[in-house]
Amino acid sequence: MSLRDMIAEARGLDARLLAAHAAGDGDALVALYGAAGEREEAGGALDAACFYYTHAYVYALEAGHAAAAALHARLVAHGRER
Protein backbone atom coordinates (compact mmCIF):
# COMPACT_ATOMS: atom_id res chain seq x y z
CA MET A 1 0.00 0.00 0.00
CA SER A 2 1.36 3.39 -0.94
CA LEU A 3 1.76 6.12 1.64
CA ARG A 4 -1.03 8.04 -0.06
CA ASP A 5 -3.36 5.03 0.22
CA MET A 6 -2.46 4.54 3.87
CA ILE A 7 -3.25 8.16 4.69
CA ALA A 8 -6.52 7.95 2.78
CA GLU A 9 -7.47 4.78 4.63
CA ALA A 10 -6.63 6.31 7.98
CA ARG A 11 -8.68 9.40 7.17
CA GLY A 12 -11.57 7.22 6.10
CA LEU A 13 -11.40 5.26 9.35
CA ASP A 14 -11.27 8.46 11.38
CA ALA A 15 -14.33 9.77 9.60
CA ARG A 16 -16.25 6.54 10.15
CA LEU A 17 -15.25 6.50 13.84
CA LEU A 18 -16.37 10.07 14.34
CA ALA A 19 -19.66 9.30 12.63
CA ALA A 20 -20.19 6.23 14.81
CA HIS A 21 -19.41 8.23 17.96
CA ALA A 22 -21.78 10.98 16.87
CA ALA A 23 -24.53 8.46 16.24
CA GLY A 24 -23.84 6.51 19.44
CA ASP A 25 -23.61 3.42 17.24
CA GLY A 26 -22.02 0.90 19.59
CA ASP A 27 -21.94 -1.95 17.09
CA ALA A 28 -20.09 0.21 14.56
CA LEU A 29 -17.61 1.36 17.21
CA VAL A 30 -16.82 -2.24 18.10
CA ALA A 31 -16.23 -3.11 14.46
CA LEU A 32 -14.19 -0.01 13.60
CA TYR A 33 -11.95 -0.04 16.67
CA GLY A 34 -11.50 -3.79 16.29
CA ALA A 35 -10.44 -3.34 12.65
CA ALA A 36 -8.08 -0.54 13.64
CA GLY A 37 -6.51 -2.82 16.23
CA GLU A 38 -6.04 -5.60 13.72
CA ARG A 39 -4.40 -3.22 11.27
CA GLU A 40 -1.95 -2.01 13.92
CA GLU A 41 -1.25 -5.55 15.09
CA ALA A 42 -0.52 -6.62 11.52
CA GLY A 43 1.94 -3.77 11.33
CA GLY A 44 3.65 -4.94 14.51
CA ALA A 45 2.50 -2.00 16.62
CA LEU A 46 1.23 -3.93 19.62
CA ASP A 47 0.67 -0.99 21.96
CA ALA A 48 -1.36 0.85 19.35
CA ALA A 49 -3.25 -2.36 18.57
CA CYS A 50 -4.14 -2.89 22.23
CA PHE A 51 -5.24 0.70 22.53
CA TYR A 52 -7.79 0.10 19.79
CA TYR A 53 -8.75 -3.37 21.06
CA THR A 54 -9.40 -1.80 24.46
CA HIS A 55 -11.83 0.64 22.91
CA ALA A 56 -13.51 -2.09 20.93
CA TYR A 57 -13.81 -4.16 24.11
CA VAL A 58 -15.28 -1.37 26.21
CA TYR A 59 -17.86 -0.46 23.58
CA ALA A 60 -18.68 -4.15 23.20
CA LEU A 61 -19.30 -4.38 26.93
CA GLU A 62 -21.53 -1.33 26.79
CA ALA A 63 -23.47 -2.61 23.82
CA GLY A 64 -23.79 -6.17 25.08
CA HIS A 65 -21.99 -7.14 21.87
CA ALA A 66 -21.01 -10.77 21.33
CA ALA A 67 -17.47 -9.72 20.36
CA ALA A 68 -16.68 -8.75 23.96
CA ALA A 69 -15.50 -12.24 24.93
CA ALA A 70 -13.10 -12.54 21.97
CA LEU A 71 -11.73 -9.03 22.48
CA HIS A 72 -11.22 -9.77 26.15
CA ALA A 73 -9.37 -12.97 25.30
CA ARG A 74 -7.18 -11.09 22.83
CA LEU A 75 -6.27 -8.46 25.45
CA VAL A 76 -5.56 -11.16 28.01
CA ALA A 77 -3.32 -12.94 25.54
CA HIS A 78 -1.32 -9.75 25.13
CA GLY A 79 -1.09 -9.26 28.90
CA ARG A 80 -3.33 -6.17 28.84
CA GLU A 81 -6.36 -7.50 30.67
CA ARG A 82 -7.16 -10.24 33.15
Added chain:
Amino acid sequence: MKDAARDDLASVLCDVARATGLPNAHYTDPATFAEEREAVLFASWAGIGFAKDVPEPGDANPIDFLGLPLVAVRGRDGAVRVFQNTCRHRGMILVREKGKLRGMIRCPYHSWSYALDGRLVATPHVGGPGHNTHDAVDRETLGLIEVRSHVWRDVIFVNVSGTAPEFEDHARPVIDRWRDFEGKALHHGGAGSGFALDVATNWKLAVENYCESYHLPWVHPGLNSYSRLEDHYNIEAPGSHSGQGTLVYRQFRGDDGKTFPDFADLPEKWDAGAEYIALYPNVLFGVHRDHAFAIVLEPRGLERTVEHIELYYASPDTDAGMRRANAALWKTVFEEDVFVVEGMQRGRHGPGFDGGRFSPAMDGPTHCFHAWVAGKLRAARAQGLAAE
Protein backbone atom coordinates in the same frame (compact mmCIF):
# COMPACT_ATOMS: atom_id res chain seq x y z
CA MET B 1 -32.57 26.86 67.70
CA LYS B 2 -31.50 23.26 68.09
CA ASP B 3 -31.75 23.26 71.89
CA ALA B 4 -35.25 24.67 71.72
CA ALA B 5 -36.22 21.99 69.19
CA ARG B 6 -34.83 19.30 71.49
CA ASP B 7 -37.00 20.46 74.36
CA ASP B 8 -40.03 20.62 72.10
CA LEU B 9 -39.77 16.95 71.14
CA ALA B 10 -40.80 15.98 74.67
CA SER B 11 -44.21 17.55 74.14
CA VAL B 12 -44.59 15.77 70.80
CA LEU B 13 -44.01 12.43 72.50
CA CYS B 14 -46.73 12.99 75.12
CA ASP B 15 -50.10 11.29 75.02
CA VAL B 16 -52.16 12.66 72.12
CA ALA B 17 -54.49 14.51 74.52
CA ARG B 18 -51.60 16.56 75.88
CA ALA B 19 -49.18 16.54 72.96
CA THR B 20 -48.30 19.33 70.60
CA GLY B 21 -47.23 18.72 67.04
CA LEU B 22 -43.72 18.97 65.68
CA PRO B 23 -42.46 22.54 66.07
CA ASN B 24 -42.14 24.96 63.18
CA ALA B 25 -38.43 24.27 62.79
CA HIS B 26 -39.30 20.84 61.38
CA TYR B 27 -40.97 22.58 58.45
CA THR B 28 -39.03 25.80 58.05
CA ASP B 29 -35.47 25.37 59.34
CA PRO B 30 -32.81 24.08 56.89
CA ALA B 31 -30.69 22.63 59.71
CA THR B 32 -33.60 20.60 61.04
CA PHE B 33 -34.43 19.47 57.51
CA ALA B 34 -30.84 18.25 57.12
CA GLU B 35 -31.09 16.46 60.45
CA GLU B 36 -34.32 14.74 59.39
CA ARG B 37 -32.75 13.73 56.09
CA GLU B 38 -30.24 11.62 58.00
CA ALA B 39 -32.23 10.52 61.03
CA VAL B 40 -35.64 9.97 59.46
CA LEU B 41 -35.32 9.41 55.72
CA PHE B 42 -31.87 7.87 55.34
CA ALA B 43 -31.96 5.84 58.55
CA SER B 44 -35.29 4.18 57.72
CA TRP B 45 -36.77 2.59 54.59
CA ALA B 46 -37.78 5.46 52.32
CA GLY B 47 -39.56 5.14 48.98
CA ILE B 48 -37.64 6.53 46.01
CA GLY B 49 -39.52 5.27 42.95
CA PHE B 50 -41.34 2.41 41.28
CA ALA B 51 -40.17 -0.91 39.91
CA LYS B 52 -42.55 -0.47 36.95
CA ASP B 53 -40.16 2.24 35.71
CA VAL B 54 -37.45 -0.40 35.18
CA PRO B 55 -39.64 -3.21 33.82
CA GLU B 56 -37.04 -5.21 31.86
CA PRO B 57 -33.47 -6.37 32.37
CA GLY B 58 -31.08 -3.55 31.50
CA ASP B 59 -33.55 -0.79 32.32
CA ALA B 60 -32.00 1.95 34.43
CA ASN B 61 -33.54 4.98 36.09
CA PRO B 62 -31.40 7.67 37.73
CA ILE B 63 -33.02 9.11 40.84
CA ASP B 64 -31.90 12.09 42.89
CA PHE B 65 -32.94 11.42 46.47
CA LEU B 66 -32.38 14.48 48.62
CA GLY B 67 -29.19 15.26 46.76
CA LEU B 68 -28.00 11.66 46.84
CA PRO B 69 -27.50 10.48 43.26
CA LEU B 70 -28.91 6.98 42.89
CA VAL B 71 -29.69 4.70 39.98
CA ALA B 72 -32.21 1.86 40.00
CA VAL B 73 -31.22 -0.95 37.64
CA ARG B 74 -33.06 -4.12 36.64
CA GLY B 75 -30.39 -6.82 36.38
CA ARG B 76 -30.18 -9.70 33.94
CA ASP B 77 -31.47 -11.87 36.78
CA GLY B 78 -34.63 -9.73 36.98
CA ALA B 79 -33.75 -8.23 40.35
CA VAL B 80 -33.97 -4.48 40.95
CA ARG B 81 -30.87 -3.04 42.58
CA VAL B 82 -30.09 0.49 43.64
CA PHE B 83 -26.58 1.92 43.44
CA GLN B 84 -24.99 5.23 44.10
CA ASN B 85 -24.88 6.67 40.59
CA THR B 86 -21.24 7.61 40.97
CA CYS B 87 -18.16 6.19 39.27
CA ARG B 88 -15.57 4.84 41.71
CA HIS B 89 -12.82 6.52 39.68
CA ARG B 90 -13.42 10.27 39.53
CA GLY B 91 -16.90 10.46 40.94
CA MET B 92 -18.61 11.12 37.63
CA ILE B 93 -22.36 10.58 37.37
CA LEU B 94 -22.80 7.33 35.47
CA VAL B 95 -26.38 7.12 34.20
CA ARG B 96 -27.71 10.50 33.17
CA GLU B 97 -31.14 9.61 31.85
CA LYS B 98 -33.72 6.88 32.10
CA GLY B 99 -33.27 4.20 29.46
CA LYS B 100 -32.19 0.73 28.53
CA LEU B 101 -28.63 -0.49 28.97
CA ARG B 102 -27.83 -3.03 26.28
CA GLY B 103 -24.77 -4.25 28.12
CA MET B 104 -22.87 -2.66 30.96
CA ILE B 105 -22.78 0.75 32.59
CA ARG B 106 -19.89 2.69 31.01
CA CYS B 107 -18.73 5.83 32.70
CA PRO B 108 -18.83 8.58 30.08
CA TYR B 109 -15.63 10.12 31.47
CA HIS B 110 -12.84 7.46 31.34
CA SER B 111 -15.03 4.47 30.46
CA TRP B 112 -14.65 2.43 33.62
CA SER B 113 -17.37 -0.15 33.06
CA TYR B 114 -19.68 -1.88 35.53
CA ALA B 115 -21.90 -4.94 35.22
CA LEU B 116 -25.56 -4.49 36.10
CA ASP B 117 -24.91 -6.17 39.45
CA GLY B 118 -22.36 -3.44 40.21
CA ARG B 119 -19.11 -5.33 39.58
CA LEU B 120 -16.30 -3.26 38.09
CA VAL B 121 -15.42 -5.15 34.90
CA ALA B 122 -13.19 -2.88 32.83
CA THR B 123 -10.68 -0.15 33.64
CA PRO B 124 -9.36 0.90 30.23
CA HIS B 125 -5.83 2.30 30.05
CA VAL B 126 -5.59 2.28 33.86
CA GLY B 127 -2.02 0.94 33.58
CA GLY B 128 -1.14 3.26 30.67
CA PRO B 129 -2.35 3.31 27.05
CA GLY B 130 -3.55 -0.16 26.05
CA HIS B 131 -2.77 -1.56 29.52
CA ASN B 132 -6.05 -2.17 31.34
CA THR B 133 -4.90 -3.40 34.73
CA HIS B 134 -2.74 -2.00 37.48
CA ASP B 135 -1.79 -3.61 40.76
CA ALA B 136 -2.97 -0.53 42.65
CA VAL B 137 -6.48 -0.74 41.21
CA ASP B 138 -8.30 -3.71 42.68
CA ARG B 139 -11.54 -4.14 40.76
CA GLU B 140 -12.87 -6.49 43.42
CA THR B 141 -13.09 -3.62 45.88
CA LEU B 142 -14.23 -0.94 43.43
CA GLY B 143 -17.66 -2.07 42.39
CA LEU B 144 -20.58 0.34 42.49
CA ILE B 145 -21.72 1.21 45.98
CA GLU B 146 -24.98 -0.63 46.41
CA VAL B 147 -27.68 0.90 48.56
CA ARG B 148 -29.85 -1.50 50.51
CA SER B 149 -33.15 -1.77 48.67
CA HIS B 150 -36.39 -3.69 48.62
CA VAL B 151 -39.44 -3.66 46.36
CA TRP B 152 -42.88 -3.95 47.97
CA ARG B 153 -46.16 -3.21 46.24
CA ASP B 154 -44.03 -1.96 43.33
CA VAL B 155 -42.39 0.76 45.41
CA ILE B 156 -38.60 0.78 45.54
CA PHE B 157 -37.54 1.39 49.13
CA VAL B 158 -33.99 2.18 50.19
CA ASN B 159 -32.26 2.24 53.52
CA VAL B 160 -29.37 4.59 52.83
CA SER B 161 -27.75 4.26 56.25
CA GLY B 162 -27.71 0.46 56.03
CA THR B 163 -28.66 0.29 59.69
CA ALA B 164 -32.43 -0.26 59.60
CA PRO B 165 -33.95 -3.67 60.38
CA GLU B 166 -34.75 -5.92 57.42
CA PHE B 167 -37.53 -4.43 55.29
CA GLU B 168 -39.87 -7.32 56.07
CA ASP B 169 -39.44 -6.58 59.77
CA HIS B 170 -39.80 -2.84 59.28
CA ALA B 171 -43.03 -3.26 57.29
CA ARG B 172 -44.33 -6.34 59.11
CA PRO B 173 -47.26 -4.57 60.79
CA VAL B 174 -48.67 -3.31 57.49
CA ILE B 175 -47.81 -6.52 55.62
CA ASP B 176 -49.79 -8.42 58.24
CA ARG B 177 -52.61 -5.91 58.21
CA TRP B 178 -52.96 -6.30 54.45
CA ARG B 179 -52.18 -10.02 54.26
CA ASP B 180 -55.37 -10.43 52.17
CA PHE B 181 -53.57 -8.59 49.36
CA GLU B 182 -50.07 -9.92 49.95
CA GLY B 183 -48.49 -11.76 47.03
CA LYS B 184 -51.25 -10.81 44.59
CA ALA B 185 -49.89 -9.30 41.39
CA LEU B 186 -50.32 -5.57 40.91
CA HIS B 187 -50.70 -4.51 37.29
CA HIS B 188 -49.86 -0.90 36.65
CA GLY B 189 -52.54 0.83 34.62
CA GLY B 190 -50.00 2.08 32.07
CA ALA B 191 -49.74 5.53 30.55
CA GLY B 192 -52.36 7.75 32.13
CA SER B 193 -52.41 5.80 35.40
CA GLY B 194 -49.65 7.83 36.94
CA PHE B 195 -49.26 11.51 37.64
CA ALA B 196 -47.21 13.84 39.78
CA LEU B 197 -48.13 16.88 41.82
CA ASP B 198 -45.45 19.45 42.58
CA VAL B 199 -46.46 20.97 45.89
CA ALA B 200 -45.00 23.85 47.91
CA THR B 201 -44.89 22.00 51.20
CA ASN B 202 -42.65 20.02 53.48
CA TRP B 203 -43.05 16.29 52.77
CA LYS B 204 -44.32 15.54 56.29
CA LEU B 205 -47.44 17.66 55.82
CA ALA B 206 -48.45 15.45 52.88
CA VAL B 207 -48.15 12.42 55.18
CA GLU B 208 -50.10 14.13 57.94
CA ASN B 209 -52.95 15.17 55.71
CA TYR B 210 -53.14 11.76 54.06
CA CYS B 211 -53.45 9.70 57.17
CA GLU B 212 -56.41 11.39 58.87
CA SER B 213 -60.07 11.44 57.85
CA TYR B 214 -60.96 14.50 59.96
CA HIS B 215 -60.56 16.82 56.97
CA LEU B 216 -62.59 14.79 54.49
CA PRO B 217 -66.00 16.48 54.83
CA TRP B 218 -64.42 19.94 54.58
CA VAL B 219 -61.82 19.47 51.92
CA HIS B 220 -63.53 16.75 49.88
CA PRO B 221 -67.21 17.70 50.16
CA GLY B 222 -68.01 15.41 47.25
CA LEU B 223 -67.55 12.49 49.62
CA ASN B 224 -70.28 13.62 51.99
CA SER B 225 -73.13 12.14 49.98
CA TYR B 226 -71.90 8.58 50.34
CA SER B 227 -68.81 8.45 52.53
CA ARG B 228 -69.46 10.33 55.74
CA LEU B 229 -67.00 10.97 58.50
CA GLU B 230 -68.60 8.35 60.73
CA ASP B 231 -68.00 5.73 58.05
CA HIS B 232 -64.26 6.09 58.60
CA TYR B 233 -61.97 4.74 61.28
CA ASN B 234 -58.44 5.55 62.42
CA ILE B 235 -55.50 3.23 61.88
CA GLU B 236 -52.61 3.62 64.30
CA ALA B 237 -49.61 1.34 64.47
CA PRO B 238 -47.05 3.23 66.55
CA GLY B 239 -43.55 2.99 65.14
CA SER B 240 -44.74 1.77 61.76
CA HIS B 241 -47.73 3.30 60.02
CA SER B 242 -50.98 5.13 60.45
CA GLY B 243 -53.92 6.05 58.31
CA GLN B 244 -57.61 5.70 57.88
CA GLY B 245 -60.14 3.21 56.63
CA THR B 246 -63.62 3.45 55.20
CA LEU B 247 -66.54 1.08 55.55
CA VAL B 248 -68.41 2.37 52.52
CA TYR B 249 -66.04 2.10 49.57
CA ARG B 250 -68.04 2.36 46.38
CA GLN B 251 -66.50 0.79 43.30
CA PHE B 252 -65.79 2.92 40.27
CA ARG B 253 -68.24 2.12 37.46
CA GLY B 254 -67.84 2.70 33.76
CA ASP B 255 -70.60 4.12 31.58
CA ASP B 256 -72.15 0.69 31.17
CA GLY B 257 -71.98 -0.05 34.88
CA LYS B 258 -68.93 -2.24 34.44
CA THR B 259 -66.47 -2.48 37.34
CA PHE B 260 -62.79 -3.35 37.51
CA PRO B 261 -62.09 -7.01 38.36
CA ASP B 262 -61.39 -7.74 42.03
CA PHE B 263 -58.18 -9.04 43.52
CA ALA B 264 -58.72 -12.78 43.95
CA ASP B 265 -60.08 -14.44 47.08
CA LEU B 266 -60.62 -11.37 49.23
CA PRO B 267 -62.68 -11.80 52.39
CA GLU B 268 -66.04 -10.09 52.71
CA LYS B 269 -64.67 -7.16 54.73
CA TRP B 270 -63.20 -5.69 51.54
CA ASP B 271 -66.54 -5.67 49.70
CA ALA B 272 -67.14 -2.13 50.95
CA GLY B 273 -63.91 -1.61 52.84
CA ALA B 274 -60.84 0.34 51.77
CA GLU B 275 -57.78 1.52 53.65
CA TYR B 276 -55.28 4.33 53.22
CA ILE B 277 -52.00 4.01 55.06
CA ALA B 278 -48.83 6.02 55.37
CA LEU B 279 -45.91 3.63 55.76
CA TYR B 280 -43.37 5.82 57.49
CA PRO B 281 -41.55 7.81 56.47
CA ASN B 282 -42.74 8.82 53.00
CA VAL B 283 -44.86 6.26 51.18
CA LEU B 284 -48.65 6.37 51.04
CA PHE B 285 -50.67 3.35 50.00
CA GLY B 286 -54.33 2.79 49.26
CA VAL B 287 -56.04 -0.58 48.80
CA HIS B 288 -59.49 -1.41 47.49
CA ARG B 289 -61.05 -4.63 46.29
CA ASP B 290 -60.43 -3.70 42.65
CA HIS B 291 -57.50 -1.32 42.52
CA ALA B 292 -54.67 0.11 44.57
CA PHE B 293 -52.34 3.04 44.47
CA ALA B 294 -48.96 3.98 45.80
CA ILE B 295 -47.66 7.48 46.37
CA VAL B 296 -43.98 8.25 46.82
CA LEU B 297 -43.39 11.62 48.41
CA GLU B 298 -40.20 13.00 46.98
CA PRO B 299 -38.79 15.76 49.18
CA ARG B 300 -37.24 18.23 46.73
CA GLY B 301 -36.35 20.61 49.51
CA LEU B 302 -37.46 21.98 52.83
CA GLU B 303 -40.66 23.46 51.41
CA ARG B 304 -41.17 21.52 48.21
CA THR B 305 -42.46 18.00 47.63
CA VAL B 306 -43.31 16.10 44.48
CA GLU B 307 -46.06 13.54 44.99
CA HIS B 308 -45.65 10.64 42.56
CA ILE B 309 -48.95 8.77 42.30
CA GLU B 310 -49.35 5.43 40.48
CA LEU B 311 -52.46 3.27 40.11
CA TYR B 312 -52.59 -0.52 39.89
CA TYR B 313 -55.21 -3.11 39.05
CA ALA B 314 -55.83 -6.78 39.72
CA SER B 315 -55.71 -7.71 36.04
CA PRO B 316 -53.51 -6.66 33.11
CA ASP B 317 -56.66 -6.48 30.95
CA THR B 318 -58.81 -3.63 32.17
CA ASP B 319 -60.72 -1.06 30.18
CA ALA B 320 -58.44 1.83 29.17
CA GLY B 321 -61.21 4.41 29.33
CA MET B 322 -62.19 3.31 32.82
CA ARG B 323 -58.57 3.47 33.95
CA ARG B 324 -58.27 7.00 32.62
CA ALA B 325 -61.47 8.06 34.36
CA ASN B 326 -60.40 6.44 37.64
CA ALA B 327 -57.03 8.20 37.50
CA ALA B 328 -58.80 11.51 36.81
CA LEU B 329 -61.03 10.92 39.82
CA TRP B 330 -58.09 10.33 42.13
CA LYS B 331 -56.21 13.27 40.67
CA THR B 332 -59.14 15.51 41.56
CA VAL B 333 -59.11 14.22 45.14
CA PHE B 334 -55.37 14.70 45.57
CA GLU B 335 -55.48 18.13 43.97
CA GLU B 336 -58.16 19.14 46.48
CA ASP B 337 -55.57 18.51 49.20
CA VAL B 338 -52.93 20.80 47.68
CA PHE B 339 -54.21 24.07 49.13
CA VAL B 340 -54.28 22.45 52.57
CA VAL B 341 -50.73 21.16 52.63
CA GLU B 342 -49.45 24.37 51.07
CA GLY B 343 -51.49 26.43 53.52
CA MET B 344 -50.18 24.51 56.53
CA GLN B 345 -46.66 25.06 55.21
CA ARG B 346 -47.18 28.81 54.99
CA GLY B 347 -48.84 28.80 58.40
CA ARG B 348 -45.77 27.30 59.99
CA HIS B 349 -43.85 30.51 59.35
CA GLY B 350 -45.96 32.09 62.08
CA PRO B 351 -43.58 32.16 65.04
CA GLY B 352 -46.36 31.85 67.62
CA PHE B 353 -47.48 28.49 66.33
CA ASP B 354 -46.41 25.83 68.81
CA GLY B 355 -46.92 22.72 66.68
CA GLY B 356 -50.64 22.73 67.29
CA ARG B 357 -53.01 20.72 69.47
CA PHE B 358 -54.52 17.45 68.35
CA SER B 359 -58.07 16.20 68.56
CA PRO B 360 -57.61 13.05 70.63
CA ALA B 361 -60.57 11.52 68.81
CA MET B 362 -59.63 12.43 65.25
CA ASP B 363 -55.92 13.20 65.03
CA GLY B 364 -54.44 10.02 66.45
CA PRO B 365 -52.94 8.93 63.11
CA THR B 366 -51.20 12.30 62.68
CA HIS B 367 -49.86 12.28 66.22
CA CYS B 368 -48.69 8.70 65.67
CA PHE B 369 -46.55 9.95 62.76
CA HIS B 370 -45.23 12.94 64.70
CA ALA B 371 -44.26 10.70 67.59
CA TRP B 372 -42.43 8.37 65.19
CA VAL B 373 -40.47 11.27 63.67
CA ALA B 374 -39.67 12.64 67.13
CA GLY B 375 -38.55 9.21 68.29
CA LYS B 376 -36.23 8.82 65.31
CA LEU B 377 -34.70 12.23 65.96
CA ARG B 378 -34.25 11.52 69.62
CA ALA B 379 -32.57 8.20 68.90
CA ALA B 380 -30.19 9.84 66.42
CA ARG B 381 -29.39 12.64 68.84
CA ALA B 382 -28.72 10.15 71.63
CA GLN B 383 -26.42 8.23 69.32
CA GLY B 384 -24.66 11.46 68.38
CA LEU B 385 -24.18 12.36 72.01
CA ALA B 386 -22.85 8.89 72.77
CA ALA B 387 -20.33 9.21 69.96
CA GLU B 388 -19.10 12.61 71.16
